[in-house]
Amino acid sequence: MIRLKVLGIAIMLLMTFFVAWYWPVYSEMQAMKVANYEQGAHKGSLYCAQCHRGIYDEWSNNSLHAVATTGGSFKDYLEKFKDNYLLNTFVTDEVCYACHGVKASTEGVNCEICHGTVVANVPIMETHKIKYKPGLKELRKKDFCAKCHDLRSPLSHDDIFSVQSEWRNSEAASKGETCLSCHMKKRFNGLSYHGFDSAHRDVTIYKDDVRLQNAKLDYPRFTLEIENSLTGHAMPPSGPTRIMVLEIIFLNMNGEEQYRVQETYGKKFNLMPIAGLFPNSLIKNTQLQSGELRILSLTLPASMEGKISKAVATLKFYGVSDEHQGDIKRAHWVSKPILTEEFTL
Ligand code: HEC
Numbered sequence: 001m002i003r004l005k006v007l008g009i010a011i012m013l014l015m016t017f018f019v020a021w022y023w024p025v026y027s028e029m030q031a032m033k034v035a036n037y038e039q040g041a042h043k044g045s046l047y048c049a050q051c052h053r054g055i056y057d058e059w060s061n062n063s064l065h066a067v068a069t070t071g072g073s074f075k076d077y078l079e080k081f082k083d084n085y086l087l088n089t090f091v092t093d094e095v096c097y098a099c100h101g102v103k104a105s106t107e108g109v110n111c112e113i114c115h116g117t118v119v120a121n122v123p124i125m126e127t128h129k130i131k132y133k134p135g136l137k138e139l140r141k142k143d144f145c146a147k148c149h150d151l152r153s154p155l156s157h158d159d160i161f162s163v164q165s166e167w168r169n170s171e172a173a174s175k176g177e178t179c180l181s182c183h184m185k186k187r188f189n190g191l192s193y194h195g196f197d198s199a200h201r202d203v204t205i206y207k208d209d210v211r212l213q214n215a216k217l218d219y220p221r222f223t224l225e226i227e228n229s230l231t232g233h234a235m236p237p238s239g240p241t242r243i244m245v246l247e248i249i250f251l252n253m254n255g256e257e258q259y260r261v262q263e264t265y266g267k268k269f270n271l272m273p274i275a276g277l278f279p280n281s282l283i284k285n286t287q288l289q290s291g292e293l294r295i296l297s298l299t300l301p302a303s304m305e306g307k308i309s310k311a312v313a314t315l316k317f318y319g320v321s322d323e324h325q326g327d328i329k330r331a332h333w334v335s336k337p338i339l340t341e342e343f344t345l
Pocket residue numbers: 043047048049050051052111112115118124128129132133136
């Protein structure tokens with residue numbers, strides 16, 4: 001009898017503890033499912049393209065926004081998410097569409113996601129008057145992009161995406177430059193640029209944003225400076241799905257490879273307890289912060305003494321999915337080199 005009572009009390013205590021601990025996490029997760037944009041039927045980007053062809057072309061040719069719900073890596077990760085019993089039951093895939101765009105539209109982050117949907121039963125120029133023109137004020141606020149580009153783990157409260165706080169600590173922010181000052185700066189047609197470039201599609205956008213300099217060999221010590229001269233945020237920016245890799249190949253007098261090393265820069269997280277799959281608490285952050293100059297220092301093996309006369313250093317980005325972060329062997333894409341420098345030692 002007494003034993004049963006004790007067992008009963010123990011179970012009650014355990015349940016109370018579980019609910020008290022889990023409830024805030026549960027409600028935060030439910031809040032993540034609320035779309036970060038206005039809901040409603042979309043006319044689609046081709047409708048806007050009738051009169052905004054230039055902006056449409058930039059968006060559809062360059063921006064990953066345009067493929068945010070149809071890209072291969074999104075679909076792969078979504079499948080894994082749906083196969084995960086816990087996440088699929090309690091969180092559901094609505095959480096993905098809260099940022100990646102309307103499920104039904106297959107256009108990802110399209111015009112209406114950012115600008116709002118077309119008002120029904122009035123001429124389009126009426127929507128412009130009551131919504132699109134006044135709406136620009138909202139869109140130009142300094143935390144507009146952060147709606148989707150900032151993400152905190154509901155459990156650990158660590159920043160999974162941190163581009164907003166990286167920017168806040170940057171030289172650009174202190175000069176009053178926002179995301180738009182750089183990413184939407186007018187380019188060819190006198191209109192705000194809508195290409196939102198990414199290394200995934202075009203690495204040349206990173207030209208001059210990172211520097212490799214002052215390589216020195218004082219045997220067995222090799223040092224090299226790496227500097228993030230992109231003053232808007234960290235390199236790589238934001239989250240765990242992108243790793244910047246510095247590869248150094250050491251050559252002898254005849255240009256033959258003697259030795260090679262790889263250094264990685266980025267963020268690594270533990271996955272959610274029990275559920276897995278979703279990044280949760282930060283374990284390591286080697287991002288180069290805005291304006292940061294870091295000195296890489298390596299000890300070369302004794303067998304290399306006298307054999308090395310040149311170093312070729314290359315920087316690339318690797319795209320990794322959340323559950324394989326940190327593991328560049330499982331990258332789903334590798335960029336072309338952002339930068340290659342040769343140093344005579
Ligand atoms: C029938 C042609 C037409 C269509 C279709 C159209 N626009 Fe426009 N839009 C215009 C014109 C013309 C202007 C310039 C208005 C001005 O300068 O007064 C404009 C301006 C804008 C502006 C800048 C704000 C302003 O009023 O100056 C935004 C934002 C915009 N459009 C968004 C959209 C979106 C989003 C869509 C699709 C849902 C769209 N437009 C569809 C003709 C169109």
